Amino acid sequence: MPEGDTVWRTARDLHQALAGEPLTRCDLRVPKLATADLSGRTVTEVIPRGKHLLTRVEGGLTLHSHLGMDGSWRIDAPGGLRRGGQGPDHQVRAVLANTGHTAVGYRLLALDLLRTTDEATVVGHLGPDLLGPDWDAHKAVRRLLADPGRTIGEAVLDQRNLAGIGNVYKSELCFLLRVTPWLPVASLPDPARLVTLAKKLLEVNKSRPARITTADVRPDRRLWVYGRAERPCRRCGTPVLVADQGPAGQERTTYWCPHCQTGPTPPAT
CATH class of the missing domain: 3.20.190.10 (MutM-like, N-terminal)
Structure with missing residues (x-):
């Protein structure tokens, strides 16, 4: 993707x-x-x-x-x-x-x-580019917090906040931060950490032929939760859950571990 x-x-x-x-x-x-x-x-x-x-x-x-x-x-x-x-x-x-x-x-x-x-x-509508010469972490944090009640999953996919994050990194970032994608941005203990981690993940992966967030290069071990619905969490063994997230007509498939990640979840889970 x-x-x-x-x-x-x-x-x-x-x-x-x-x-x-x-x-x-x-x-x-x-x-x-x-x-x-x-x-x-x-x-x-x-x-x-x-x-x-x-x-x-x-x-x-x-x-x-x-x-x-x-x-x-x-x-x-x-x-x-x-x-x-x-x-x-x-x-x-x-x-x-x-x-x-x-x-x-x-x-x-x-x-x-x-x-x-x-x-x-x-x-011109795009926020700071995570891999661009205009990268500005402070500006990205300000844009994310401009709508404090918005869920993290939706906020990081909004390219007006920071440019470059897609659905894979959305799920992986939330796992690494140990929060669910439905947590409001304002509830993040340290929003700057999200921005710093997003920058780090894209930088280390930009020259790789395969995207890796786990530091494990084996083909079946590269990602923490994305694409792993009902399979054991790599950290705790709990089955990974999947649900759609986003406004009607713009839903995106989202993965998370109900044990490792804290915060709100969709009503059906």
Whole structure:
């Protein structure tokens, strides 16, 4: 699931493959960009911003993309799509190529072409970026506490508070802090610790091929609770619980240990 660390690695790979070279092919497969063509323009840089990707090209233009829940960018060999790719051809939303590489965007949630000076229209609402040069821990804490009654799970997923946390890190952070995701933010003994821990987890994972929160690299031991419904808690052996959390229509699957984590829980548990 793409979160801030995944987006950071994606931006790094796209920058290495595309920056400094003119595009020999540009195929943007969304209706509003059907006539747009960046061929001949040099990619100047690709940068991450929370869960967003900004591909800047000469002439003051930026191609903005968002991976959503299951989107991805993959680097293929020159000349076309890698056999098999990351999905069928109808799931391709963008193709950017130069003489050395072809970057293919699959199942992208958003794809926009705008002036670089207008990037704030798509990322200006974001809070401090956990992996960005603008990281400001104090500002992130202030934003989290601006709505003190909001649950931790919902608050950390709100990219206006701090940018980069997704559903996996939400559950893992709450486990490591030993609180349930339904605890109000104001009830956290030390909100700054949440922010510090979130920063640490994304930093240590941004260059890894697999996300690890347990310090155990074995494939079946990498996460504490996420994806482990009804399986024993790694710390105490109690079955991990799962429930939806969030406003109607925006619910996110949430995992927690009822023994290791204290605080409110959903009515059905």
